Amino acid sequence: MGLRREHFGSLLNALPAEISWFEIAPENYMEIGGKVYRDFCQLAEKIPVVAHSVSLSLGSLDPLNRNFLKQLKNFIRTHHLPLASDHICFSSYQQVQFDDLLPLPFTEEAVKHISKRIRQVQEILEVPFAVENASYYAPAGAPDPAYIKEEAFISAIIKESGALLLLDVNNIYVNSVNHRFDPYAYLKALPLDRIAYVHMAGHRRKKKDFILDTHGAGIIHPVWRLLDELARMTELPAVMIERDDNIPPLKELVTELNQVYSILKRNQKYHESLSHVAS
């Protein structure tokens, strides 16, 4: 589950058995002290935590922010975080930092550029690194003449950078509505064997064909169906719930986690039966 400060009290009081690890935005816990950091440290001692950054700006034309990477590396080392990740996007330009994930064009140039930077980040951080498929509302230009689709773009980055894939199922659904494609066909084209873990989240529908990726609502049925299909296609290492807005009581998120477990369990049986037939 995504760790939220709103839940610190409940989590420190009694950690639900359903939660076996946390994902954090390291930017919120790096280079701080005080109560938030103390609470974080107490939780990080009890349960594994992975770092999911939002500001490495992997696709930016700016130089990598090495000072920030150094701080991130220290943080990862201090808390023994086993995995780090960020998004396939850019979030800074001309050294100005935006608090948003801005889209990249689905081109060979972008694949080469971001892959090189991901390799550099991996070398600096010295932990396995994953990149996430981001949602986007307007594309960063047209597909190039070779017509790289989003799923091919992501696959090429994973191949060229050697990174793992942090697959956000909600983002696939959001993009499939916003940009009118078949999310199931999209799933099939991805390197599923490179999945580090999966994000599940809710969103807000503004119009019939326009969804905002808010992480501020419960997960809807079509997104659960996509997860079910994904879990049928491959055995998933881990799945987590992201909630960044309209934070509900912990209990509500644990209910969603239980739904994840039931999907994974059902599909595990399916995979077991397949291997049984094969043997």
Place this chain on the structure above:
Amino acid sequence: MSLAETQNFFFDLCAKPDVIVSLKKNKENTLKKYFRSGWDREFLGRYDTERFQTYRNHISFGILGGMASAFPVLRSLVSDQEWNEVLNQFYLKRLTRSPIARHVFSEFSEYLQKTYRGILLKKLPYLRDLAEYENLDLKLYFAKDTANQFHFIDPSFVSPEEALQLKPVLNPFVELRTYPWPVHKICREFCSPKKVKNGKYSLIIFRHPQELDIRFMEGNLLTMNLIEALRQKPASIQEIFQALTKKNKIHDLQTFYQEGIAVLGLFLKKGIILGYQL
């Protein structure tokens, strides 16, 4: 399209409000400024401007939401329109270099101190000081912990003479401020410039060593001077008192020592000093 074209476009889209206005007026012409290829322009032109606006909205709404929680008192004193205006003005000048989102709060406070010349300064003459005070609260709340481990002596276990040789250890998260306005009292019910009197208000603002929340205490000449002295190199109570009586030309040493000891006891109780060392 090239990466550079794309990044120029989204940079302007997020940083310059006139790009949205221009997109709404004439999408094709606006896109022409950024994308050389007609195919790119045609492809992007198929998307509603609302989609592009979402990026700018995300950033500005993110800032609006964050600022309201970081400056709760200031926010409570202005209308939605006034708040949005001041943040928009800040946003237009803001060129943040930090990948850490919370740094924007200090940038906003600094903007209000150094750059802002808007109408709110008339409505809230204490605006700058209030923003600085609220930002200081955040700064202390998130300040990095110090690694010092102290072994403290309980002064009640030593004689009064020996107690004077103990060295008080100041909480490292103590700030002293003297504001021209009673910023610590300002709230919706006490915000009218007619009520809020200009003057000299000394505050000791600190992070409680155990609870880690931010507290304050009104300061006076003795408490402020004492903390200033404690900030210098470690010194015994006696050395500190001697220096203070000399500096302030105090002749009634007995009364001063009694008051000083009482203040140190209060500081210890409140968490302004952490304890005493030999």
